[in-house]
Amino acid sequence: MKAFxxxxxxxxGSNLVDRLLALGHEVTGYxxxxxxxxxNLAPASAHPKFRLVRGDVLDLPxxxxxxxxxxxxxxxxxxxxxxxxxxxPRRDLEQNTIxxxxxxxxxxLTGAKRIAFSSTGSIxxxxxxxxxxxxxxxPVQTSLYGASKLAGEGLIQAYAEGFGIRGFVFRFVxxxxxxxxHGHVVDFYRQLCEHPGKLHILGDGHQKKSYLYVxxxxxxxxxxxxxxxxxxxxxxxxxxxxxCEVRDSAAWICARMGVNPEISFGGGTRGWIGDSPFIFLDxxxxxxxxxxxxxxxxxxxxxxxxxxxxx
Amino acid sequence: MKAFxxxxxxxxGSNLVDRLLALGHEVTGYxxxxxxxxxNLAPASAHPKFRLVRGDVLDLPxxxxxxxxxxxxxxxxxxxxxxxxxxxPRRDLEQNTIxxxxxxxxxxLTGAKRIAFSSTGSIxxxxxxxxxxxxxxxPVQTSLYGASKLAGEGLIQAYAEGFGIRGFVFRFVxxxxxxxxHGHVVDFYRQLCEHPGKLHILGDGHQKKSYLYVxxxxxxxxxxxxxxxxxxxxxxxxxxxxxCEVRDSAAWICARMGVNPEISFGGGTRGWIGDSPFIFLDxxxxxxxxxxxxxxxxxxxxxxxxxxxxx
Numbered sequence: 001m002k003a004f005x006x007x008x009x010x011x012x013g014s015n016l017v018d019r020l021l022a023l024g025h026e027v028t029g030y031x032x033x034x035x036x037x038x039x040n041l042a043p044a045s046a047h048p049k050f051r052l053v054r055g056d057v058l059d060l061p062x063x064x065x066x067x068x069x070x071x072x073x074x075x076x077x078x079x080x081x082x083x084x085x086x087x088x089p090r091r092d093l094e095q096n097t098i099x100x101x102x103x104x105x106x107x108x109l110t111g112a113k114r115i116a117f118s119s120t121g122s123i124x125x126x127x128x129x130x131x132x133x134x135x136x137x138x139p140v141q142t143s144l145y146g147a148s149k150l151a152g153e154g155l156i157q158a159y160a161e162g163f164g165i166r167g168f169v170f171r172f173v174x175x176x177x178x179x180x181x182h183g184h185v186v187d188f189y190r191q192l193c194e195h196p197g198k199l200h201i202l203g204d205g206h207q208k209k210s211y212l213y214v215x216x217x218x219x220x221x222x223x224x225x226x227x228x229x230x231x232x233x234x235x236x237x238x239x240x241x242x243x244c245e246v247r248d249s250a251a252w253i254c255a256r257m258g259v260n261p262e263i264s265f266g267g268g269t270r271g272w273i274g275d276s277p278f279i280f281l282d283x284x285x286x287x288x289x290x291x292x293x294x295x296x297x298x299x300x301x302x303x304x305x306x307x308x309x310x311x
Numbered sequence: 312m313k314a315f316x317x318x319x320x321x322x323x324g325s326n327l328v329d330r331l332l333a334l335g336h337e338v339t340g341y342x343x344x345x346x347x348x349x350x351n352l353a354p355a356s357a358h359p360k361f362r363l364v365r366g367d368v369l370d371l372p373x374x375x376x377x378x379x380x381x382x383x384x385x386x387x388x389x390x391x392x393x394x395x396x397x398x399x400p401r402r403d404l405e406q407n408t409i410x411x412x413x414x415x416x417x418x419x420l421t422g423a424k425r426i427a428f429s430s431t432g433s434i435x436x437x438x439x440x441x442x443x444x445x446x447x448x449x450p451v452q453t454s455l456y457g458a459s460k461l462a463g464e465g466l467i468q469a470y471a472e473g474f475g476i477r478g479f480v481f482r483f484v485x486x487x488x489x490x491x492x493h494g495h496v497v498d499f500y501r502q503l504c505e506h507p508g509k510l511h512i513l514g515d516g517h518q519k520k521s522y523l524y525v526x527x528x529x530x531x532x533x534x535x536x537x538x539x540x541x542x543x544x545x546x547x548x549x550x551x552x553x554x555c556e557v558r559d560s561a562a563w564i565c566a567r568m569g570v571n572p573e574i575s576f577g578g579g580t581r582g583w584i585g586d587s588p589f590i591f592l593d594x595x596x597x598x599x600x601x602x603x604x605x606x607x608x609x610x611x612x613x614x615x616x617x618x619x620x621x622x
Contacts, residue, residue: 086473089419093412097462101404108400125468135448140544141468151408151462157436157452162397162584233451273473 002026004070004112006057006103007077009036011179012118014044015214016074019222021047030066031077032056040179057099063106072114072225075103078149080182082122083272085144096148097155104159116168116221119153121210121239121279122146123171131282134171134235143274153235160232167232168224170217173239173281176300177214178307184209184246184271185301188253189308192261199254199261202271205247208278210239213300216293220286227289237281240293246271249301256305313337315381315423317368317414318388319355320347322490323429326525327385328355330533336360341377342388343367351490368410374417383425383536386414389460391493393433394583396455407459408466415470427479427532430464432521432550432590433457434482442593445482445546454585464546471543478543479535481528484550484592487611488525489618495520495557495582496612499564500619503572510565510572513582516558519589521550524611527604531597538600548592551604557582560612567616 003020007013008029013036020027021044028051029041044050053066057077067073079095100117107115123146124132125139141147156167174183191199220238228234254261269277295303314331318324319340324347331338332355339362340352355361364377368388378384390406411428418426434457435443436450452458467478485494502510531549539545565572580588606614 085469089416093409097408098404105400137446138449140546141465142472144466144469144473147462147465147469150465151458154452154458154461158396158455158458158585161453162455235451274469
């Protein structure tokens with residue numbers, strides 16, 4: 001395929017780029033480097049089938065120019081910050097909803113025919129069914145991030161129906177692994193680097209969360225593109241078939257770092273406004289295509305700490 | 312209450328304004344008159360408790376100025392055109408999604424505490440459950456209009472959670488009645504005025520649709536604001552407990568107009584891309600508050616034709 005990857009210099013984007021190149025595909029990476037990191041693309045940059053375009057997904061003419069002659073778009077560029085949504089309400093609208101609209105418009109204008117979209121388990125709000133399947137009851141959003149991804153999904157579905165684009169929507173749990181830079185594992189890691197004797201956990205630590213290793217995530221996306229039913233829109237939850245409490249992951253992180261801090265808690269069942277106290281997705285649909293994750297949640301956390309620790 | 316009504320000069324907006332004034336409320340109408348009609352506000356304009364502000368919901372500073380000192384916002388301004396969405400993909404994004412974001416931002420900035428939002432049964436896409444309840448399985452969007460309203464709902468829910476605004480989301484079927492100006496009843500009426508001997512129907516005419524009389528719609532919204540459970544977000548389907556085929560409504564329209572045209576069909580199960588072949592909403596939730604519609608679908612169609620016919 002000729003793949004176009006937005007957010008190519010990001011955590012998941014750059015891992016995807018490496019995998020696509022390893023499989024022999026041509027890849028154009030598109031990134032504005034607002035949160036993407038140059039060094040994430042160091043391996044790709046040496047590859048003859050990789051091309052990097054510096055640009056913003058909010059710049060539709062630039063996006064359209066860069067997207068010419070690609071068949072498959074992996075749209076990973078996003079504001080990935082859930083926690084601070086209420087401090088800058090416009091950011092999710094612009095960087096997630098309007099950006100996705102622009103990607104779809106560029107596809108319509110250039111004739112690109114498939115989009116794979118990084119959606120989120122946050123889109124289920126606070127579900128009543130666990131593990132939560134893709135056809136869960138119509139959810140109520142609890143975060144601006146979830147709302148902006150919901151809007152992105154809706155746009156992809158409408159473009160699929162209206163313009164014959166094929167949409168692959170992936171609702172991720174939190175992703176961990178090499179190049180991970182954002183979220184509670186790195187927050188805990190940084191706290192413990194600074195003060196190995198103290199760890200502060202938001203909420204009561206009993207929030208139940210799910211994680212997936214980035215290589216498992218990338219493998220699932222690529223498998224779905226190959227194997228999914230011949231429908232305009234395919235939606236897949238991506239996660240493991242387990243969850244952990246924040247207290248568990250904190251303990252694994254401490255053990256891996258060889259520290260034994262005094263732990264304090266912010267209290268309450270949620271770490272912040274819009275924090276979901278329980279995320280556990282039903283992944284039967286992607287498993288039915290033959291996918292299964294290589295790493296457990298604990299192994300993902302440990303692999304991430306190994307990556308973060310100085311070599 | 313001190314009510315702020317966007318789209319006040321529109322079909323539903325102006326009927327709502329009249330009702331609010333009749334109930335003794337203070338009302339500010341906000342409209343850019345892009346599709347709103349001056350004459351719709353003729354009765355309201357004579358009322359001492361009514362104030363009109365000409366402005367665009369995409370102009371956030373103007374919206375914020377106009378919204379000062381209101382407690383309840385009825386957000387009815389929208390692009391209401393479902394059928395031609397694919398001819399101008401940006402319109403739904405701007406006039407429905409971004410506009411709703413602006414309304415919420417203006418509420419956050421001015422301290423307005425309640426929003427009533429005109430969403431749509433189109434948001435269910437092509438559902439598998441009939442009548443379709445509010446907690447139907449997570450839908451797949453089939454129109455840019457539905458996608459833009461889904462995005463609006465998500466934003467309202469996230470603002471409710473994030474900023475303590477109370478959200479009332481109303482998923483309308485097609486609304487009929489006085490000041491109706493847009494949709495298949497007026498399309499058929501206009502065709503028959505021009506050529507009383509011919510009527511062309513898009514699709515095969517077996518599309519199953521639901522309609523609700525505008526006064527019933529307004530009454531349901533106001534009842535919900537009074538009686539709904541004390542939750543941050545309340546979602547209500549609004550419709551009758553029946554549906555009709557497009558062929559049925561065509562026959563009622565012809566009879567009311569006293570014409571007997573030759574009818575031709577576009578063919579296919581859908582009238583256009585994104586046309587839902589079956590809309591029938593479960594309205595048990597709003598009925599449980601004590602609401603029921605005064606008019607049947609047939610009566611709504613006939614009332615609308617009576618309104619359209621020259622007096």
